[in-house]
Amino acid sequence: MTDMIVAIDGPAGSGKSSVSKATAARLGFDYLDTGAAYRALAWFALASSRDTADSQQVISLLVDFDYEIGTNPGEYYVRVGEDDVTEAIREPRVTAVVSDIARVPEVRAFVTALFRSIIRSSPAAGIIVEGRDITTVVAPDAPVRILLTASPEARMARRAAEVTTQTAEDVAAQLHKRDSADSRVVDFMTAAPGVTTLDSTDLDFEGTVRAVVDVINGGTPPNKEKNHG
Numbered sequence: 001m002t003d004m005i006v007a008i009d010g011p012a013g014s015g016k017s018s019v020s021k022a023t024a025a026r027l028g029f030d031y032l033d034t035g036a037a038y039r040a041l042a043w044f045a046l047a048s049s050r051d052t053a054d055s056q057q058v059i060s061l062l063v064d065f066d067y068e069i070g071t072n073p074g075e076y077y078v079r080v081g082e083d084d085v086t087e088a089i090r091e092p093r094v095t096a097v098v099s100d101i102a103r104v105p106e107v108r109a110f111v112t113a114l115f116r117s118i119i120r121s122s123p124a125a126g127i128i129v130e131g132r133d134i135t136t137v138v139a140p141d142a143p144v145r146i147l148l149t150a151s152p153e154a155r156m157a158r159r160a161a162e163v164t165t166q167t168a169e170d171v172a173a174q175l176h177k178r179d180s181a182d183s184r185v186v187d188f189m190t191a192a193p194g195v196t197t198l199d200s201t202d203l204d205f206e207g208t209v210r211a212v213v214d215v216i217n218g219g220t221p222p223n224k225e226k227n228h229g
């Protein structure tokens with residue numbers, strides 16, 4: 001079990017997943033993508049023809065939700081039962097309904113317990129855990145807690161550059177809708193007391209990884225003061 005937990009929260013497109021994975025690889029740490037669990041449950045609900053807007057239908061799936069995620073940053077995968085859903089959980093049809101899943105308190109409690117168990121059993125020297133409520137709910141006692149932000153324009157541009165199956169306008173509209181739905185459930189736009197804000201708007205990918213490594217090593221990011229609480 002490792003005590004070196006690095007908690008990273010932030011909105012969609014701030015760079016959480018890619019930066020956390022690269023940083024973990026660099027430091028020899030494990031990497032836990034918590035959004036994947038919500039996405040996998042959304043995928044499972046669609047595959048089981050459930051109405052994702054009906055929380056009772058979503059809750060009833062939890063007992064059969066056989067979920068597995070790879071935490072080695074070099075061997076990332078997501079499985080539900082026998083299905084490898086690593087790619088499928090990123091499809092727009094899943095992204096469109098994932099906020100429905102994430103607003104159900106029973107789902108949040110279920111996956112939070114799962115995340116804590118994965119963190120506890122990590123054999124690595126440290127683990128970087130990223131999502132929306134890691135600094136506040138999943139691992140509020142983590143020795144390093146970061147809120148990774150970026151301007152809405154930068155976030156939309158990054159996401160639009162990745163997605164080839166939707167227009168930039170559709171990506172922006174979906175991102176905006178998801179951020180507003182998600183922020184009604186957890187606050188990932190403002191840093192909780194003691195959480196270090198890192199604004200990646202003017203940093204490239206490598207610069208962001210370096211800034212995260214600096215924070216882990218005890219420094220403050222170049223562009224923000226530590227938010228003492």
Ligand code: CDP
Binds near residue numbers: 013017102178
């Ligand atoms: O990578 P991206 O920002 O697009 O999203 P994600 O991290 O894959 O998370 C997908 C969805 O899961 C979010 O839109 C939230 O609804 C939910 N989520 C959450 O509620 N709490 C977390 N700790 C992580 C994700």
Ligand code: CDP
Binds near residue numbers: 158159162200205206
């Ligand atoms: O997980 P989250 O939604 O916060 O963001 P992501 O999926 O890790 O990053 C979205 C895209 O932005 C990826 O293609 C990253 O490589 C890119 N990115 C960037 O261009 N510049 C940064 N400073 C950080 C991420």
